[in-house]
Amino acid sequence: GAGVSQSPSNKVTEKGKDVELRCDPISGHTALYWYRQRLGQGLEFLIYFQGNSAPDKSGLPSDRFSAERTGESVSTLTIQRTQQEDSAVYLCASSSSTGDGYTFGSGTRLTVV
C-alpha cells in the first residue's frame, strides 16, 4: 500500500484481556519494527523483523508480549493479560532492505482500564 497501515487506531480494553494489534507495512518493505510510546515519553523499541524472522526481540517488556509476521507482509503484536502500564501508543514502521527511510504508521492507542 501507499503507507504503513495500523489497526485498530484506538483500542480500549479491560485489564486482564488479550489484545491484538495489526500492522500492514509498505509493499516490498522487508524490515518491520514495533515501538511503544507512553504518554509524554520517547519511543521504546519492542521488536524488529527482517522478513518473517525476528533477529531482535530485546525490547519486548515481558513474556505477555509476542509478535509474528507472515512472510514480508502483515505483522501482529499480541499482548496477553493486559495491565494498566501497557497503556500507550503502539507504533509500527517499515523500511526497505537498505534499512534507510523508515515509514511509520499512525499508531494504535491502547488504553487498559
Added chain:
Amino acid sequence: GNSVTQMEGPVTLSEEAFLTINCTYTATGYPSLFWYVQYPGEGLQLLLKATKADDKGSNKGFEATYRKETTSFHLEKGSVQVSDSAVYFCALRVQGWGAQKLVFGQGTRLTINP
C-alpha cells in the same frame, strides 16, 4: 550501548525566532543520524538525516550537521513558524544485521506562538 540524549522540553518560541534543539549521542560503530517530527494527531515523519561525519541534512528550512568530534546532531532553523509546532525526535541507527533498529531520544515538544 547506543543512546540519544535530547534537550528537554517543552520549548516555546515566538514566530520568526531562531530555533536550536540539542541532540548528542553515544554509539558503538558509525551511526546514521536522523531527526523525526510528529505533528499533532499524526504519525512520525522523517525530517532529515545524515549518514556520515560532517554531512548536513536539511529539509523545510531545518538543518542539522553530523559532528563526530562532539557526537552531536543539533537541529536548527533560522525562522520558525506556527506550523512548526510539533514534537521532534533525534535518533540514530547503527548498521548491521540485527542492529537495524532506530534508537530515539525522548523527544522535544516545540510550541510556536504567533
